Amino acid sequence: MMVVNVSPVNLSRIVEKLSEVVDFKSDLPSKVFLENELVFWFFERPLLAFIEVVSGLISKSISSYGVDVFVKFSGDELLDNSCIVFDGCDTENKILIVNDDYVNFLGGKVGYPIVLFNESHDWVAFESAHEEFGVIAVREASLSKGFFDYLESNFISAKILDELALSSTADGLTARAFKESYRS
Template sequence: MQKLRRNEMSEVICQLSRHLDFKIDLPGNVFKGYDFDFFFFERPLFDFSEVFFKLITENFRVFDKKMYVKFSGEELLEDSCLIVNKNDVNSTVEIVEKYFSDFMGGKVGYPIILFNAAFDWISFESSREEIGVIAVKKSTKKNEFMSGLESDFISIYSLLKMRSGSGAESLTARSFLRSYALAS
């Protein structure tokens, strides 16, 4: 695994900002455009090693693109952006979990964004919400990508079912549905 240098990070963040609005936080719709389908997950994703591992392996199986793990949103902090290559998936999970466990000694933080180099999918989690969002571009590969992950992510339809309750879970579901149901 590599760390992105500051000048490279600036370029990647510029490209990412075409798809993500850094001025908005969850539960608002942080994604730009209407070419995404949305799925949700309990955060922090890094606490669920097997889900994180599956996300990485499905990315390489379907898209064969390197992926990034970006801490601290758009901030260009040293060591805040990691590059994941398909040759080091197992060690990546361990390294990223270690980074996350103490946010590199407090040097990095939320939001945490995961995405592949072609922006076929982008995952966003914030410290403000218990749910994170993964946006997957509408494409012929979307179903193949999500088929390997669907048991670990929450669909819009599942959120619709969750909203009918009376607890905190239903309030969260309603908040996210207001931002994402019409956008997908």
């Protein structure tokens, strides 16, 4: 089994399209998404370390939307081996390989932010080095029931974020900052 990195020619096209959805000049907890009509879920980072959850996210996305899923390291930088494609075959084992290979960011050759997204940008997850939470933005108009149910079961909903924001803990402070930026 092999993990497929995106070729340099395709990487340029992918980053160009992704830059229409994500403002790479911004960082969390600020709103990094350029589109409106989005709904949000949140997650504790690093998302790729939660093998079953991210594998399920990729599988549910492919079954719901019918397009490949990508993981892009180093934001909009056009670096070799910074973008990986998942086509739905043997996803959990590929995530294990990616997690092992990228735990040290290829020896510092790639880094944050990490962006997961499907090819048609129905959803985009953004993970920063500076925050403990990441954000998944989903186009409300394209949100399928199966994908919604997966997100509700495995990620932090806006309602749960509201509850976290009531706490005086560090997570509560973080939740309040995200709540301010990501009010639906």
